[in-house]
Structure formats: C-alpha cells, structure tokens
Amino acid sequence: MEGASYARMPRVKIRELKDDYMKFELRDTDASVANALRRVMISEVPTVAIDLVEIEVNSSVLNDEFIAHRLGLIPLTSERAMGMRFSRDCDACDGDGQCEYCSVEFHLRVKCMTDSTLDVTSKDLYSSDHTVVPVDFSAADSSSVETSDGRGIIIVKLRKGQELRLRAIARKGIGKDHAKWSPAATVTFMYEPEIHINEDLMESLSLEEKKEWIDSSPTRVFDIDPVTQQVMVVDPEAYSYDDEVIKKAEAMGKPGLVEINAKQDSFIFTVESTGAVKASQLLQNAIEILKQKLDAVRLSEDTVEADDQFGELGAHMRGG
C-alpha cells in the first residue's frame, strides 16, 4: 500500500478485573476510537437470548406476552455466540431457529402444588445445550454469602394450582436489534484528568480556607496532608469535570488556584457485563467486531475499476 502510515500505537493497562467488571486505561488513541469501542460493546457484540416462546399452558397471573418478554431479558451464557450464525442467514435450517448453528431450545414446566407461593426462576429453564444456560449469579459473587439464595431470576410467582409450561427458542442477536441482546450493563469512559495545584497561591490560604475550598468539590478529589497541612490531590479520577473547585477559587478571589486539564488521548474505561460474556472477553469481542466492520466498508473491486476508467477520462478532459 502506498502512502505513509498514520496508525497509532495504543496502550492498555488493566486496573481491576472480575468476571463481570473491568476497569482499564486506554492511552495514545483518539476519543473516536474509545467511543467506537464503547458503542460496539453496547450494541454490536452478539449474545444469545430467548427470541421465540411457545406457551403450552399458562394459568399464572401474568399474560403470555408479559412472560415471553421477561424470558427474553434473561441473560444467557454466550461465550459461543461469536461463532454462531444469525438465524436469518443460517443455511442449515429454514430460519425456524432449531438447528445447532443458530439456536438453542429451552423448556420450562412448573406447577405449584403447595399452599405457599412458588417462584418460577431462570433455574427452572432447561436448556438443550449445556454451553447456553441462564447466567448463574450466585457463583460469580461468592463474597455476598447467599444474598439471593442462588435462586436465579424470578420469572413469575405461582399460587396453588397455577401452572406454566412452555418451549422457548434462543437465538443469536445484537443489541442494535433489541436491548435484550446487549452483553453490556454499562460501558463508560472518561478523559484522564491532569490536576495541577498552584502551591504558592494555595499557601496564601489559611487552613480554614483550604478546608472550605476542598469541601466545595462534590466528590472527594482533594484533601489536607495531616503532617504538612498542604492541600494534596487524593483521587484525581473522582473529579467529574464539574468546575466547582475552579468557581470556588474564583469566588475566593484566587483564580488560577488549580488547573485541571483533560488528557485528550488517555481514557479510563469501566465495563460492566450482564454475565452473558466475561468483561474481558467483551472488549476482545468488541475489537474483533470493529475490525470486521472496518473490513466490510472497504471499497469493492468493481467500484475501484469503474473509477479508474472514469479517472482516465477525467484526466484526459482536464489535461486536454
């Protein structure tokens, strides 16, 4: 390829990593790339979710479509989704979504026989594929000792004699189609702040004034060093670009007390996953999807050829 390369060399540093949560730094790139990654993670990384429900018996208090909607919103483990096919372009089936390449079948059969109410949960869903099952939250967070009793997500409550029997088909999809397919609970990024305190000006303040100034920040960004009684930055990332401390400094007659800049090429990301894919895998999938999207927008050969002919003609006309 002719022409110089203007590719950047971005760097990543992981700060915190859990199955469903990740915090990392992204440096030496542009906000457009950071935002593209965020957008892709939210709406274009595929997952599997229940898309078709056939209700056999429903004598519960919720109507059929209400239950179908609730089923759709249950996150299913989707590590395999990147390799699956969308049922609309699956060759192995007629698009009825019952083949191994594009869909997974679920069954649910519950009837309440006792006097106490029975909770129908995501654990009552039986999958035909052990790799695609409702996300188990009790295992992911073992620190909170059985807060949810490990019972899964409640779909409906049944009283004595009520029954729910259904068959559901889960398909691959993306968040752009319906939010139920979004693997991301939240994805955020912020510019890394650079905070410089004007030490000379700061020392012209009394201890009370310093405390007053520190308290003007809605988040705890600054504090007083207990030994030297100097104002120090304790957590620059707690700063929410609210300008409160700058306004306060001006109101105190000390403009320029602190200078805060957003580093235009450094970002702090937080990624929270629904549990459908791991947070780290979510970013990897997003990079892959973005690469595929870029590849799809390359000019096709026939467009280039058509332009070459036109180009010669154009050059001839201009030159003539």
Place this chain on the structure above:
Amino acid sequence: MNAPDRYERFVVPEGTKKVSYERDTKIINAASFTIEREDHTIGNILRMQLHKDPNVLFAGYKLPHPLQYKIIIRIHTTSQSSPMQAYNQSINDLDKELDTLKSGFEAELLKFSKDY
C-alpha cells in the same frame, strides 16, 4: 402491523452495495462515499483518522436522517493523493491500530492474571 423489520437497521438489502463512491463533478480530488447500514461508530473513527492524513484537506461525515440507515463520508485531498487512496489508507491504519490494541490487551490480560 406495518412496522419495518428491526434488522433493516443493520442488514444491507440484497442488490444494494455496502459502499458506493461518487466523485465531485466540480472539484478535483473530492468525492463522497455512501456507506449503507453504518452509523457514527464507523463514520466518526474514519473521519478522525482521515484528519491525521496531511494530504486530506477536508474530511467529514453525516448521518442524513436517523431513519435512513446510511452515512455519507466526504473527502477532499491534495493532488498528491486521492479520496480513494486516503479512504483506503485510513481503513488500513485503523485496522493496524486495532491489531495493536488487540495484542496489547491480550498481553496485558495474561500479565494481569499472572500477577494477581
């Protein structure tokens, strides 16, 4: 119900080209690329990448209407380059950047899981 199918937002209809290219008839080295079924995700990264190219005099994108699922990227270059060359270059550069990011993240993930 006459609502259009939701997948119309991201599936290119049969017989439609994903990318079409149209030269400007009045200005040399200026052209518009119409990309079907794409949005700000692609439009903005391409635009910003094109701005890094010193041969690009103008690069911009627009989403003409929220219900028309296409974007238009307009590029104007110097005579040293051409819109098509700049467009291809920007895609290659972004692809390279994402490769760096991918391998960088994989290495970091390995290091992180070893350290902790």
